[in-house]
Amino acid sequence: MENKKFISIVDLANKYCYCVNILNQRGGSELQNIEERMRVVFPVITFGCLTCEMYLKALAYKNSGELYGGHDLSILFDKLSVDEQNRCKTVFNQWLGDSGDFDKEIEEIKLAFIEWRYLYERGWTQNDYHSGIKSGSITRFMKILHDICNEYKKTLENK
Numbered sequence: 001m002e003n004k005k006f007i008s009i010v011d012l013a014n015k016y017c018y019c020v021n022i023l024n025q026r027g028g029s030e031l032q033n034i035e036e037r038m039r040v041v042f043p044v045i046t047f048g049c050l051t052c053e054m055y056l057k058a059l060a061y062k063n064s065g066e067l068y069g070g071h072d073l074s075i076l077f078d079k080l081s082v083d084e085q086n087r088c089k090t091v092f093n094q095w096l097g098d099s100g101d102f103d104k105e106i107e108e109i110k111l112a113f114i115e116w117r118y119l120y121e122r123g124w125t126q127n128d129y130h131s132g133i134k135s136g137s138i139t140r141f142m143k144i145l146h147d148i149c150n151e152y153k154k155t156l157e158n159k
Helices: 003-029 034-064 073-077 082-096 102-109 112-117 135-157
Strands: none
Touching (some): 034 112, 073 102
16 A cells, blocks of 8 residues: 555545535534525535545555445445444444444445435436435444544554
8 A cells, every 4th residue: 555645535535524524514503494404415415425435445445555446335345444344333333322223324325426416317306305315324424434544644644
C-alpha cells in the first residue's frame, strides 16, 4: 500500500463527510417543514453513501494494496479485515439497540448511491420518497468508517 494514496482517499472522503454532516445537522435541527427536510435528506443519502464508499475503498486499499471499483457497499465491506468488520458491526449495533441490526441496514443501503443519485431514471415522482432507507443509518456508518480511516491516517502521518 502506498501511504500517500490511502491518505489522499481518506482526505477526499473527509471533505464529503464534512458536507454531509453540515447538511444532516441543518436538516435535523433547523427545518420543521417536511418539504424542506426532504431537500436535505436526498443529498445526505446520496453523498453519505458516496462517502461510505470512499472510506470502504480506502480501507480495502490499505488491506490489499488494490484499488476497488464499484458502488455496492456490502461488497466493499467484505474487503475489510475481520477486525474492521467487527468494529463496524459492534459500534453500529450499539447505536441501533434493539431496533435492527447492521447486516439488515447495510443490505438496505448497499446500492443507495446508485439508486438515489439519478432518482428520475427510476421513475421517481415528488410524492414518492419512501424506500426503507434511513439516513441516520448511513450517517452512523459513515461516522464509524470516518473514525477507523482517520485513526489509520494519523498512524501513517506520524511515521
